[in-house]
Amino acid sequence: MNNDTLIPLIGVVTDIRQDTPDVKTFRVNAIEGGKVFEHMPGQCAMLSIPGVGEGMFSITSSPTNKEFMEFSIKKCGCLTTWLHAMDVGQQITIRGPYGNYFPVETDLKGKDLLFIAGGIGLAPLRSVINYVRDNRANYGDVQIIYGSRSKDDLVDYQEIIDEWQADPNIKVNLTIDREQEGWDGHVGFVPNYVKELNPSTNKTVLVCGPPIMIKFTLAGLKELGFTETQVYTTMELRMKCGVGKCGRCNIGNKYVCKDGPVFRFDQLGELPDEY
Amino acid sequence: MQEAMIKRAKELLADGTVNRVIGWKKGEFFYDATPAVFRTAEELDRQFIFDDFTQANVSKYLVKESRKDGKILAFLKPCDTYSFNQLVKEHRIIRENVYVVGVPGGPKLDIEKIKAKGITGVLSVKNENYTLKIETLYGTEEMPFYEAISGKCESCKSKKHVAYDELIGEDGEVLESNRFDMVEKLENMTAEERFNFWQNELSKCIRCNACRNVCPACTCENCVFDNPKSGVDNKAPADSFEEKMFHIIRAFHVAGRCTDCGECSRVCPQNIPLHLLNRKFIKDINSLYGEYQAGADTTTKAPLNDYNTDDCEPSIVHERGVE
Amino acid sequence: MLKISADKLNSLFDAISAKQTLYITVDNEKGSAEYKKYESGMTLSKSLNTVRSAKDFFFPQTENLADFKVEGKNIEVIDVREESEDFVVFGVRACDARSFTILDKVFLSEPVDSYYKNRREHSTIITMACTKPAETCFCTAFGMDPTVPEGDVAVFSDGENYFFLERTEKGKKFIASISDMLEDGDTAKLNEVQEKARNIMKKLPLANLSTKSFGGERLMKHFNSEKWAELSESCLGCGTCTFVCPTCQCYDIRDFNTGHGIKRFRCWDSCMYSDFTKMAHGNSRNSQLERFRQRFMHKLVYFPANNNGEFGCVGCGRCLSKCPVSMNIVKVMKALEDKE
Numbered sequence: 001m002n003n004d005t006l007i008p009l010i011g012v013v014t015d016i017r018q019d020t021p022d023v024k025t026f027r028v029n030a031i032e033g034g035k036v037f038e039h040m041p042g043q044c045a046m047l048s049i050p051g052v053g054e055g056m057f058s059i060t061s062s063p064t065n066k067e068f069m070e071f072s073i074k075k076c077g078c079l080t081t082w083l084h085a086m087d088v089g090q091q092i093t094i095r096g097p098y099g100n101y102f103p104v105e106t107d108l109k110g111k112d113l114l115f116i117a118g119g120i121g122l123a124p125l126r127s128v129i130n131y132v133r134d135n136r137a138n139y140g141d142v143q144i145i146y147g148s149r150s151k152d153d154l155v156d157y158q159e160i161i162d163e164w165q166a167d168p169n170i171k172v173n174l175t176i177d178r179e180q181e182g183w184d185g186h187v188g189f190v191p192n193y194v195k196e197l198n199p200s201t202n203k204t205v206l207v208c209g210p211p212i213m214i215k216f217t218l219a220g221l222k223e224l225g226f227t228e229t230q231v232y233t234t235m236e237l238r239m240k241c242g243v244g245k246c247g248r249c250n251i252g253n254k255y256v257c258k259d260g261p262v263f264r265f266d267q268l269g270e271l272p273d274e275y
Numbered sequence: 276m277q278e279a280m281i282k283r284a285k286e287l288l289a290d291g292t293v294n295r296v297i298g299w300k301k302g303e304f305f306y307d308a309t310p311a312v313f314r315t316a317e318e319l320d321r322q323f324i325f326d327d328f329t330q331a332n333v334s335k336y337l338v339k340e341s342r343k344d345g346k347i348l349a350f351l352k353p354c355d356t357y358s359f360n361q362l363v364k365e366h367r368i369i370r371e372n373v374y375v376v377g378v379p380g381g382p383k384l385d386i387e388k389i390k391a392k393g394i395t396g397v398l399s400v401k402n403e404n405y406t407l408k409i410e411t412l413y414g415t416e417e418m419p420f421y422e423a424i425s426g427k428c429e430s431c432k433s434k435k436h437v438a439y440d441e442l443i444g445e446d447g448e449v450l451e452s453n454r455f456d457m458v459e460k461l462e463n464m465t466a467e468e469r470f471n472f473w474q475n476e477l478s479k480c481i482r483c484n485a486c487r488n489v490c491p492a493c494t495c496e497n498c499v500f501d502n503p504k505s506g507v508d509n510k511a512p513a514d515s516f517e518e519k520m521f522h523i524i525r526a527f528h529v530a531g532r533c534t535d536c537g538e539c540s541r542v543c544p545q546n547i548p549l550h551l552l553n554r555k556f557i558k559d560i561n562s563l564y565g566e567y568q569a570g571a572d573t574t575t576k577a578p579l580n581d582y583n584t585d586d587c588e589p590s591i592v593h594e595r596g597v598e
Numbered sequence: 599m600l601k602i603s604a605d606k607l608n609s610l611f612d613a614i615s616a617k618q619t620l621y622i623t624v625d626n627e628k629g630s631a632e633y634k635k636y637e638s639g640m641t642l643s644k645s646l647n648t649v650r651s652a653k654d655f656f657f658p659q660t661e662n663l664a665d666f667k668v669e670g671k672n673i674e675v676i677d678v679r680e681e682s683e684d685f686v687v688f689g690v691r692a693c694d695a696r697s698f699t700i701l702d703k704v705f706l707s708e709p710v711d712s713y714y715k716n717r718r719e720h721s722t723i724i725t726m727a728c729t730k731p732a733e734t735c736f737c738t739a740f741g742m743d744p745t746v747p748e749g750d751v752a753v754f755s756d757g758e759n760y761f762f763l764e765r766t767e768k769g770k771k772f773i774a775s776i777s778d779m780l781e782d783g784d785t786a787k788l789n790e791v792q793e794k795a796r797n798i799m800k801k802l803p804l805a806n807l808s809t810k811s812f813g814g815e816r817l818m819k820h821f822n823s824e825k826w827a828e829l830s831e832s833c834l835g836c837g838t839c840t841f842v843c844p845t846c847q848c849y850d851i852r853d854f855n856t857g858h859g860i861k862r863f864r865c866w867d868s869c870m871y872s873d874f875t876k877m878a879h880g881n882s883r884n885s886q887l888e889r890f891r892q893r894f895m896h897k898l899v900y901f902p903a904n905n906n907g908e909f910g911c912v913g914c915g916r917c918l919s920k921c922p923v924s925m926n927i928v929k930v931m932k933a934l935e936d937k938e
Contacts, residue, residue, distance in 0.1 A: 001679050004712040006851070006864075010673055020796040030722030050673060051853050078503060091673040093666070127887050194685035207750055211880075237882050238875045240851045243709050246867070247848030248875050250892075251882075253900035272821040275882050303932075304803065306926035310832045321610030331923060336832070341622045387919075391629030395646060395732045398803070412798055413730060481650065481659060481841045481866075488834035501873050508873075510850055511660045542922035544646060544649060544838050546628045 005243055008048065008093035011036045014068065014233065016088055020153045023120055024084055025060065025072045028094065029068045032129050035069055041104055041127040042234055042262045044177045045096030047071065053079040056239045060123040062130035072123040072155055097263045098242040102128050102206060102232060104135075111204040112140035116217055118190045118209025119148050122155045124261075125208050129164070136169060143199060147175040147190040165189065173197060191216035194224075201225040206232045211275075218265060228265035234263045237275060244249050251275050277325040280378060281348060281442050282322070285316045287348050293374050294345035297336055299329040306386040310336060312347070330425050331382040332536050335367075335491040336360040352380035353385035353447060354427070355490050356438045357534035357570030363438070364573045365532070367494050377436035379444045381428035385541070388423045392416075401453050427537025427550075430454035437571055454535065458554045460561055477519050479545040482511050484568045485537035486522075492529035492569075495530070498591040499524075526552040531560060531579035534570035537559065600773065601759040602784030610779050611636050617775070621655070623648055623689035628713060630855070633687065642689060646732050650842035653692040653701060655687055656717045659841075659866050662774065663851065665712070666860040676859075681714065682720040686772070689724045692747035693737045698723065698843035700912070703905050704847050713864075722772050725749030725765075729795045730837055733917030736928065738806035740833035742912065744799070745792045756788040773930065803930060804913075811935040814903025824934045830890035832923045835866030839917040839926065845910050848874075869893050894930045 006083050015027035018113050030036045039045070039059050051172060055077075061070035075084045078116035083092075102108060113132060133220050144164060148154045154174065163212060165172045175186040175193045188192060190213055214233055235256045237249040243260030252271040254260065284296045300311035306328040310493055313319050333357045340347045351359055362368040373517065374447060386406075389397060389409060396412030406418040434447025461469055487493045499505040512518035526549075528530060535557060540550040560567055564578035564586060578586075602610055614620045620636040621704060623643035625817035631645035665676040698718070705714035716718045728735075737744050746752060749768035754761040764770040773780070773885065799805065810819070840846040850867035855862050867874060875882045883889050901910030917926040 001677075001712055001716065002683070002710070004663075005709045006713075007677060011676060017608070045875055048853075050862065051855050053853065054851065062756075072647065080878070090671045093673060093675065099818075175750075192748060205665070215608070238877045240849070240867075245704050245711065245847070247869060247896075250896075252821070252895075253814065253903040270818075272818065274821075274888065302924050303918070303928055306920065309924045309929075312831060354909050390732075390919075393644060395631075395730055395735055400901075412733065412801060477766045481834050483868075483870075484705040485836040487836045488836040497872075501871070502872070509872075510852070510867055511863075514854075514856075538922075542836075542838070544842055544920040546630065575841065 004026075006241065008095040010034050010091050011069075011090060011091045011094040011241050013088055016086065019072060019157070020148075022075045022076075022144065023072055023153075023155050026069055026083065026086075026158070028053075028069045028071065033088065034067065034115050037097060039063055039069070039097035039149045039245075040101035040129045041122055042099070043096055043097040043102035044099050044261060045069070045071070046239075047079075047083070048093045049079065050081045050083050052238075054093075054173075054198060055079045056236075056242060058124035058127070058261070060126045062127050062134060063120055064131055064134035064162045069250060072120065072126070074122065074155075086189040096242065098257055100259065102234075102262050104128060104131055105170070109131075110140060110206060112200070112202060113142050114203040114205045114262070115144045115145070115146075116194060116205060116207040116209075116218075117146045118213040119153060120155060121207075121209030121213070122146055123208075125157060125206055126159075128206060129198050133164075133167065141171070141203070142169065143171040143203070145171070145175070145190065145194055145197065145199075147177070147188075147193060149177050149178050151156070151176055152194060159186060182209065189213070189216075191220045197218045200226060201230075204230050204232070229268055231265045232262055232269075233265065235263060276379065276444065277323070277473050279377070283344055283376060283443060284313070284348055284350075287374065288316060288319075292346065293508045294351075294547050295340070295343075296323075297333050297340060298349040298350045299331065299333075300557050304397075306384075306397075306481055312340065313337075325342050325378065327384045327400075330381075330385070330427070330541060332358055332489075332491060335489070335494065337368045337373055338362060338494055341369040341467060343372075346372050347375050349375050350378050351375055351377060351436070353434050353436050354380055354431070354534070354536050357433070357568070359535050359570070360573050361532060361534050361570035362494070364570075365494075370573075371445075375439045375441075377439035377446065378446075380447075381431065382421075382432055383428050384420075384423045385425040386528040387546075388425070389418065391490060392418055392422070394418070394424065425537075425541060426548075427541050430456075432535060432568075434483040438499070438541045441575065443484050449579040454554060455558050457548070457551055458558050461555070474515075476547045477522055478515075479547055480512075480518065480522065481545060482509075482521065483544060485542040485544065486519040487525060489538045489542045490525075490529065490535060491534070491538070492532045493525070519530065522549065522552060526556060529553060531567075531577045533557065534568070563591065599754075599761045599763060599783060599788075600777065600786060600864075601779040602760050602780055604755070604757070606779070608639075610614070610625055610776060611640075611646075611688070612638055613779060613890060614688075615823075616648035619683055620688045620824055621685065629659070630734075631931060633689075634744045636688075646728065646735075647691050647694070647916075648840065649916070649920070651697065651916065652690050653697060653847070654686060656698070656714050657701060657705070657847055657866075660863050661713060661865075663864050666853075666862065667704060673851060679716065682717045684686055684720045684721045685724070686724060688724040688726075688753075689913070690747070690749060691728060692725060692742050692744035693735075694844050695725045695748040696737070696740070696742055696912045697914075700845045700901075700908070700910060701847055703908070709897060722751070722768055723749040724751045724753055724772070727752060727754045727792070727795075729755065729765040729791055731798060731802060733803050734918040735802055735916065736807045737807065737913035738802075738847065739807040740808055740909055740911060740913045744933060745795050754788055754792070756791045757872050758787070758812050759783055761785065761788055762778045803877045807913075807928060807931060808935065809898075809909060809931075812898040812902070812909055813910065814899060816905060817899050819825075819896075820934055821891070822901055826887050829925065829930055829933055830887045832927055833870070833886050833890045834922055835856060835870050835872060835889065836922065837866075837870050838920050838922060839841050840870055840930060842867055842916040842920045844912060844914055844916070845897070845937065867897070894927060897927065898931065900935075912923040 011028040240246040244255035249256040296313040299308040535551040659703040667674040705711040728744035897910035
């Protein structure tokens with residue numbers, strides 16, 4: 001019988017990085033080394049620990065990384081708590097890649113890009129950011145606005161400082177919600193910071209974060225003169241199959257696992273407000 | 276009766292005693308009324324129905340409805356008043372927000388019983404001296420009234436309203452019923468026969484949860500079977516043990532609180548006689564702790580929530596289980 | 599047309615079941631019909647349809663997807679799939695036969711569901727033309743002719759004989775395999791029976807039910823309708839409609855620890871259930887109104903939007919008979935349809 005997407009493959013956790021108090025980034029390899037499968041930026045994978053549960057996570061590493069995949073996972077439920085308790089060497093099941101991806105090879109090519117992320121919302125965007133960095137000539141200006149509750153909650157902080165901020169071709173603006181000792185950067189919520197920075201409206205925007213942040217960011221962008229067709233986001237709803245059959249992750253007639261997770265806001269605007 | 280109910284409901288709406296009425300709404304056919312809340316006299320005139328087929332017990336809806344603004348009129352049949360009382364006793368229904376009008380009970384008819392006779396394409400039913408004249412797409416059929424009565428009315432325990440603010444029609448009496456006959460039959464089986472009986476019945480379960488969701492005793496905000504944190508949540512039996520587990524745990528959970536309203540068996544799409552599990556508990560409680568009827572009033576302590584020095588020893592359960 | 603006389607039907611069943619597994623509709627002790635594996639002596643049900651739909655044959659209530667052996671940090675995936683045996687289902691009605699083509703659109707679209715496909719490919723569907731539709735039937739609203747059902751073979755009864763009509767290549771082979779038991783028959787009486795059934799069809803209480811107010815282009819209009827509050831008011835949030843429905847195919851995937859390994863199984867799930875869309879951090883359909891709306895929007899709007907206008911309902915009437923509070927798709931359609 002042919003392979004079935006519901007029958008997973010095995011991955012090995014080869015590195016675990018504690019990013020924030022509740023976010024860890026897991027490096028996953030195939031048993032024989034290398035990647036379990038290839039993907040595009042924004043796509044997701046179903047990870048599971050048999051007997052505990054299965055869940056959809058965005059692949060945070062860039063496809064240009066040829067050695068491994070990475071997943072930044074926030075501890076918030078049963079499965080993620082188990083994942084956070086794992087040690088290096090643990091095997092997990094993995095299937096995918098699922099969903100569409102940010103149009104890095106089509107609509108985004110040649111564009112000035114503005115990434116806006118809040119908290120763990122950086123995870124799916126990090127894949128695109130590093131993809132763009134590795135194919136830098138294909139894109140225009142790159143600006144990243146990223147905020148979190150506190151300095152300790154900034155995911156991938158080390159990479160942001162060491163690589164992104166050090167890159168003269170990228171502009172990075174960080175913010176945290178409240179004043180904190182040892183932080184001399186910007187303080188304030190992401191949507192307000194975006195308005196303060198007043199980015200040029202010829203940019204294409206990729207935004208991801210908590211629903212409330214996305215909502216206010218979009219409203220702010222519109223005030224600045226951006227149109228919905230310029231703004232992409234990536235969605236998350238409850239998923240089981242990953243291939244548009246189990247029936248739960250739909251927004252109207254679109255399945256987030258299959259037709260998404262990446263949507264442009266004008267596309268979302270045509271769908272019911274049920275997410 | 277229907278006219279009298281609509282008339283009274285309109286009066287109570289008009290004088291401001293209530294701002295809503297819960298009853299039954301006309302369906303597509305003559306037998307498929309839906310429990311519904313009415314807000315205006317016009318809605319009542321157009322849609323309110325009360326007849327031989329309005330079987331549903333609306334008391335469970337009052338858990339939510341009694342928490343809304345204003346008082347609601349609830350038309351309750353005798354058996355429904357037991358559920359109502361029990362829910363009041365458990366502080367699930369806010370009594371002062373409900374105006375109960377007691378209405379006569381059954382026997383109600385069950386369309387499924389008519390269809391089980393092979394009568395199809397039914398368009399209307401008339402009761403002529405306890406013979407049902409059934410108009411169908413294929414001509415007129417007849418069957419005895421009593422062969423079409425709902426399972427829950429077959430062994431009616433009471434025609435008495437145990438809670439009401441007013442009555443329409445006469446009140447009845449608590450009845451001598453034969454409701455434990457089948458339980459006795461099961462008790463007299465060998466353990467193996469009994470096991471096979473339940474195995475056969477419960478293996479039909481499709482875990483639609485209709486029995487649980489309709490049950491006035493099942494009002495947990497989050498059922499253990501739906502709660503991932505409970506560790507026993509499930510949607511379908513993973514093995515033959517789980518097939519029985521759901522129903523047995525549910526029966527245990529409603530023991531001493533089940534009023535024997537019969538809704539569980541009425542709604543089961545697979546016709547599993549689920550009420551027998553509950554009746555076994557009722558019968559046991561009666562014999563071990565003295566006669567008790569859940570929902571008969573709102574004050575008596577339930578035997579399983581109470582302790583008496585003459586309560587039976589726990590070991591009796593074990594002894595009774597040994598053949 | 600080839601036929602067999604009614605009194606020889608059981609010998610035909612015996613012959614079919616000698617070669618492959620045969621399921622027929624039979625009446626149980628409570629007078630309702632169900633599919634059972636044929637054993638000598640069983641008689642074909644006289645009921646119009648089974649309580650549980652025929653989807654069970656391809657999409658069972660539960661099925662094992664894979665097993666896992668977990669040892670320390672290591673996981674082994676065990677593929678438990680086996681080639682299905684060939685089987686014949688006899689007595690499927692037009693509505694359920696159509697439900698298979700709807701299920702096919704879900705399970706056989708890319709990526710193909712191998713579990714479903716396996717059973718589908720090994721099945722032969724023998725449908726039975728309707729002669730006595732019930733008052734709850736409305737398959738004609740969804741474009742079916744229940745007097746000439748789909749399937750691999752359609753069977754017609756004139757009361758005395760059963761006639762066999764091939765409808766697919768598979769059906770042709772099936773008829774060839776039993777042709778020694780069949781004889782040529784006169785269809786004059788059959789035509790009469792069919793004509794009568796068609797006349798009844800026009801008189802059904804739901805004969806005028808129309809789908810013209812529905813479809814993908816009405817998405818936002820119907821989603822935002824104010825009617826949903828009243829329609830969903832009495833919904834108990836149980837899964838009866840979903841589980842008796844021949845086209846409902848939502849599922850859950852769960853793990854079960856057997857004590858010596860993990861079974862990953864798939865089971866029926868219902869969009870009516872409160873935990874269907876619940877995540878660790880929230881729920882996209884929190885109220886019963888939203889869950890109720892989802893079920894009917896899926897059948898009447900979302901499914902056609904994704905499948906060239908085809909609706910996700912076959913008009914079998916099971917939800918009409920089985921909903922504990924008698925809410926159903928017909929009441930929803932009538933409430934939402936355009937009022938001229």
